[in-house]
Amino acid sequence: MDLDSLKSSEESLDPQDWQALRRLGHRMLDDMFDYLQDVRQRPAWQPIPAGVKRELKKPLPQEPHPVEEIYADFVNQILPYPLGNIHPRFWGWVIGTGSATGMLAEMLAAGMNPNAFGGEQIAALVESQVIDWCKEMLSYPAGASGVLVSGASVANLVCLAVARNSESGYDIRKQGLQGAEKRFTLYASTETHSCIKRAVELLGLGDEALRMVSVNADYQINLVELQECIAADRSIGLQPICVIGNAGTVNTGAFDDLEALAGICQREELWFHVDGAFGSLAAISPSLSVLVKGMERADSLALDLHKWMYMPYEIACVLVRDPLAHRNTFAENPHYLARAERGLASGSMWYSELSPQLSRGFRALKAWFLFQEHGIQKYARLIEQNVAQASYLASLVDDSPFLERLAPAPLNIVCFRYNPGTVDEALLTRLNQELLIRLYESGIAAPSSTTLAGRYAIRVANTNHRSRKEDFDLLVETVVGIGRQLESEYKEQRLPNI
Amino acid sequence: MDLDSLKSSEESLDPQDWQALRRLGHRMLDDMFDYLQDVRQRPAWQPIPAGVKRELKKPLPQEPHPVEEIYADFVNQILPYPLGNIHPRFWGWVIGTGSATGMLAEMLAAGMNPNAFGGEQIAALVESQVIDWCKEMLSYPAGASGVLVSGASVANLVCLAVARNSESGYDIRKQGLQGAEKRFTLYASTETHSCIKRAVELLGLGDEALRMVSVNADYQINLVELQECIAADRSIGLQPICVIGNAGTVNTGAFDDLEALAGICQREELWFHVDGAFGSLAAISPSLSVLVKGMERADSLALDLHKWMYMPYEIACVLVRDPLAHRNTFAENPHYLARAERGLASGSMWYSELSPQLSRGFRALKAWFLFQEHGIQKYARLIEQNVAQASYLASLVDDSPFLERLAPAPLNIVCFRYNPGTVDEALLTRLNQELLIRLYESGIAAPSSTTLAGRYAIRVANTNHRSRKEDFDLLVETVVGIGRQLESEYKEQRLPNI
Numbered sequence: 001m002d003l004d005s006l007k008s009s010e011e012s013l014d015p016q017d018w019q020a021l022r023r024l025g026h027r028m029l030d031d032m033f034d035y036l037q038d039v040r041q042r043p044a045w046q047p048i049p050a051g052v053k054r055e056l057k058k059p060l061p062q063e064p065h066p067v068e069e070i071y072a073d074f075v076n077q078i079l080p081y082p083l084g085n086i087h088p089r090f091w092g093w094v095i096g097t098g099s100a101t102g103m104l105a106e107m108l109a110a111g112m113n114p115n116a117f118g119g120e121q122i123a124a125l126v127e128s129q130v131i132d133w134c135k136e137m138l139s140y141p142a143g144a145s146g147v148l149v150s151g152a153s154v155a156n157l158v159c160l161a162v163a164r165n166s167e168s169g170y171d172i173r174k175q176g177l178q179g180a181e182k183r184f185t186l187y188a189s190t191e192t193h194s195c196i197k198r199a200v201e202l203l204g205l206g207d208e209a210l211r212m213v214s215v216n217a218d219y220q221i222n223l224v225e226l227q228e229c230i231a232a233d234r235s236i237g238l239q240p241i242c243v244i245g246n247a248g249t250v251n252t253g254a255f256d257d258l259e260a261l262a263g264i265c266q267r268e269e270l271w272f273h274v275d276g277a278f279g280s281l282a283a284i285s286p287s288l289s290v291l292v293k294g295m296e297r298a299d300s301l302a303l304d305l306h307k308w309m310y311m312p313y314e315i316a317c318v319l320v321r322d323p324l325a326h327r328n329t330f331a332e333n334p335h336y337l338a339r340a341e342r343g344l345a346s347g348s349m350w351y352s353e354l355s356p357q358l359s360r361g362f363r364a365l366k367a368w369f370l371f372q373e374h375g376i377q378k379y380a381r382l383i384e385q386n387v388a389q390a391s392y393l394a395s396l397v398d399d400s401p402f403l404e405r406l407a408p409a410p411l412n413i414v415c416f417r418y419n420p421g422t423v424d425e426a427l428l429t430r431l432n433q434e435l436l437i438r439l440y441e442s443g444i445a446a447p448s449s450t451t452l453a454g455r456y457a458i459r460v461a462n463t464n465h466r467s468r469k470e471d472f473d474l475l476v477e478t479v480v481g482i483g484r485q486l487e488s489e490y491k492e493q494r495l496p497n498i
Numbered sequence: 499m500d501l502d503s504l505k506s507s508e509e510s511l512d513p514q515d516w517q518a519l520r521r522l523g524h525r526m527l528d529d530m531f532d533y534l535q536d537v538r539q540r541p542a543w544q545p546i547p548a549g550v551k552r553e554l555k556k557p558l559p560q561e562p563h564p565v566e567e568i569y570a571d572f573v574n575q576i577l578p579y580p581l582g583n584i585h586p587r588f589w590g591w592v593i594g595t596g597s598a599t600g601m602l603a604e605m606l607a608a609g610m611n612p613n614a615f616g617g618e619q620i621a622a623l624v625e626s627q628v629i630d631w632c633k634e635m636l637s638y639p640a641g642a643s644g645v646l647v648s649g650a651s652v653a654n655l656v657c658l659a660v661a662r663n664s665e666s667g668y669d670i671r672k673q674g675l676q677g678a679e680k681r682f683t684l685y686a687s688t689e690t691h692s693c694i695k696r697a698v699e700l701l702g703l704g705d706e707a708l709r710m711v712s713v714n715a716d717y718q719i720n721l722v723e724l725q726e727c728i729a730a731d732r733s734i735g736l737q738p739i740c741v742i743g744n745a746g747t748v749n750t751g752a753f754d755d756l757e758a759l760a761g762i763c764q765r766e767e768l769w770f771h772v773d774g775a776f777g778s779l780a781a782i783s784p785s786l787s788v789l790v791k792g793m794e795r796a797d798s799l800a801l802d803l804h805k806w807m808y809m810p811y812e813i814a815c816v817l818v819r820d821p822l823a824h825r826n827t828f829a830e831n832p833h834y835l836a837r838a839e840r841g842l843a844s845g846s847m848w849y850s851e852l853s854p855q856l857s858r859g860f861r862a863l864k865a866w867f868l869f870q871e872h873g874i875q876k877y878a879r880l881i882e883q884n885v886a887q888a889s890y891l892a893s894l895v896d897d898s899p900f901l902e903r904l905a906p907a908p909l910n911i912v913c914f915r916y917n918p919g920t921v922d923e924a925l926l927t928r929l930n931q932e933l934l935i936r937l938y939e940s941g942i943a944a945p946s947s948t949t950l951a952g953r954y955a956i957r958v959a960n961t962n963h964r965s966r967k968e969d970f971d972l973l974v975e976t977v978v979g980i981g982r983q984l985e986s987e988y989k990e991q992r993l994p995n996i
Binding site for chain 1 (some may be wrong): 508516598611630677723812835836838879965967
């Protein structure tokens, strides 16, 4: 571009007609409020028509396109086909629900659009406040270090990176794992979430380093086996560094005995990490907090706020007891990130030094809004409500002649299957797989599945603030109805793949 | 909670008064439109008053708080004190600007609030479309694998993880780095961004494994030294695995000779990764694309969309030539993530298998909106505009008797300092440090700083779609004015810390 012609040709991405875009924004907002208010009237899930998939696919746009038309495509092609997790009868995996205020806060954050990496800016102070609230609600030490990240997978990765670096006993940032004298080992139960395995792999420790300890009938880590395993590893020259405790396992919502694990880690001088993705929130409920006794002794803790605090994606929190260990794992000080005593490059909180992210959005803002909007006591009641609803579902399952519960339900997760009274395990698996698909296709409800001791289970994980008692009645009624239908199709041999 | 009392006590996080929240939402939207429209009238940055910092700090909220009051606090305590990167004269670090439509798209995404981990849901299809557009605009192979992540730091981490695992030659996920026979090495120039070092550390490879190759006068990697370094490492029994090329360095916007690096990697059988955080976007401009020649041959590529595509935080893209290598680095298949042929758990795109994140927000939606709203040709013009503006600034610096340019400005970054004609380097550093702080405090403009060959530089990185030619005139005028003021204070010894 010719410099002389620069000014006359200058353009920006701001709208040419601010009023028109503002009007469209108000229409979008109204549509989304309708969408949230009416969610109970829509199916929990529906398949995406092949035609929509075709229409969605477009070559790289070359020329500007009216934003009203893009929005029309959004309304027709995107809005009707979500995962479904804002629906009152969505209970798949462990997925939060979001809220209208959360949506508004995300709009504000995207309008301000700071890069919350550090410096003297308000986003850093808001993040600091949210992290302080997380510590306070979990009874975690006030002097601990924290950072908000995308989710528990990354939170666990961050914590295990700090554990690895702190416990290695040499300059592992410089020399890497290939500079180690001994091989490192970590310990967790077989019920531990796969993100722990993925973190261990990413950190270069290797799966073999992650010792999977068996669980008892309540799906809690076997403490005797854990200690035997640590001793055996030491005896063959390995270097144990970390035990991972579960506050709420993904399969059944089980809690390891965190107090016992804290004691073992203290005696054995190991890093004690707790994966509390959703279960750590039990701490805020007077009736459930006994489940997480000992969690406050953890060296590091990972929790999601987009699961059992129902905030919009993405937001999770890392807490590390030793702030220096946390910072020493991630801080870099290149010239282009130099600090100053005053001005924009001052400020005491550089969150870019506490996780793999340098550029960071303002995810703290929604949490700042939502903690205040509801207050922690309401969150506690909702968590208790979800647990009571799960107990209610467990009782419905137990009372039904057609349903079989497959695991204890100590928290908010219920695993069960339709079983008309056969012992043919392969048949039961195929039957329940088809049943779950038809349940999805009915649009009535959306649990997910797992396999427990070889048995395929329909798995309801309730981190849904919109669910009501009647929703679980409808679930059971529908599951039994589909199950009986499948049985009759099976008997009439109209069901080739069962 | 008593199960019988469950129904009567049930509550949710939905507003008790939907109409009131809807009205507040419309007010927020209007306020944010005003905020964006008037941004040029506000200071580029202003310090946070101590009183605001005090007021912001609160104990964990116990009881619900009216959302109107929370919003009032937001307006008074948060909105006025951002980093400043949406302002037309913010040019610090490499930080994008955002846009009004981007803000609206983020609201829609947070309202739908899917977890875009996988399954049969529209968010996966939208993400697939955005990734296809990224490949097309960068002339990267259509068969490549891709995933959207938080930023280039994580994108580079993902790419280097794939490089490490693919090139190791054994089952590194299982055995870890301690199972390697030889020590691995990677190669990059001394101008490479610190996130590469951080990724190498996190992956357990150790800093020592990252060979920092010197640069020429244009801040490009020294190709002869690179090849000598690879050969020397091989000769002492090390195992080179990867070369990292820069498409736009953070200090000066330099481009390594990517075509030459691609050739070296081909001959040496090394993984070729390109960090194209912002510079890769040169590919979309007919006049700049020559700079990234050879980038399309990379085995992996990291780019941000929240930098030089000006999208709201957070959004970046990973591209990996070999889809299987990408998937094999991250995929886990626990029972609770089982797939199905139909229903919610079907679908062919499981983005949770392509990065450390399992839970994932709908970051693709804003990109889907913005690619279409503007079209790639407008993005190309804006990038060219930013480069022309940087050239204009460089010419102003070169024409000023008080300013000294400290590096070539091949792209959008200009490094310079105020220099009244002294050779006292220590004095120049202190003078320019104070000058930059006073520039911030003036509210006029917000560049950042770096150090080049020991010389402290004010660094203007222009990834700002709102900047105009006149903004650079004002910058130079202000810098010279502050500089002359500092000189006179210095002469009168009124400036103790210079």
